[in-house]
Amino acid sequence: MSHRTAARFFDPTGARHGIPTWPWRMAPPHLVTRRQLAARGLRPGGQDIAGQVLWRSRRYNAPGGVRAAYLYDVRLALPKRTATDRQRAALAKALKARRICPDCGTDAGYVLPRHLGTCLDCAAGWEVAS
Known part of the structure; x- marks a missing residue:
């Protein structure tokens, strides 16, 4: 990723994108995606989205080719429920x-x-x- 792209997506305060935003692989370690939560046996547990990761993708057909992954705070996550x-x-x-x-x-x-x-x-x- 070029420095220009990284700078464009770096917005930890959320002033530009509305929610805290980081480039690919630059999010704080306590913020993870739903899949990463699931791999740890956790679920969001009703918490709001804590941030997002943005990156450019040539395979994605959205305007500008920008993809997003929403992040959740692992400290607020709850254990996954098990089936009876x-x-x-x-x-x-x-x-x-x-x-x-x-x-x-x-x-x-x-x-x-x-x-x-x-x-x-x-x-x-x-x-x-x-």
């Missing part, structure tokens, strides 16, 4: 239902394609060996 046993059981039941073919009634071993609505064997008209 009943929630896990309900999720397992729902996922299993997505694998059961309505035509032949077998567990296909994969999630059925929605555009077919059946397993691949039934969609192709093949007879499933019992």
Whole structure:
């Protein structure tokens, strides 16, 4: 990143961009993205965005090619909630239902394609060996 770009995105007070802004890899260590929070087993926990990181990207088709990542204060983050046993059981039941073919009634071993609505064997008209 050139010094010009870094200077353009460096605004720790938020006077120019409305919220505190840093260039790529220059944010304070206590400010992290949602993904970084998740990797640490944390969630934002209702806190407001504490800042942002801006960088230029040639692959991004927004005006000016500028991308943004919002930052949260890790000191205010809360632990991730864990699912209860009943929630896990309900999720397992729902996922299993997505694998059961309505035509032949077998567990296909994969999630059925929605555009077919059946397993691949039934969609192709093949007879499933019992």
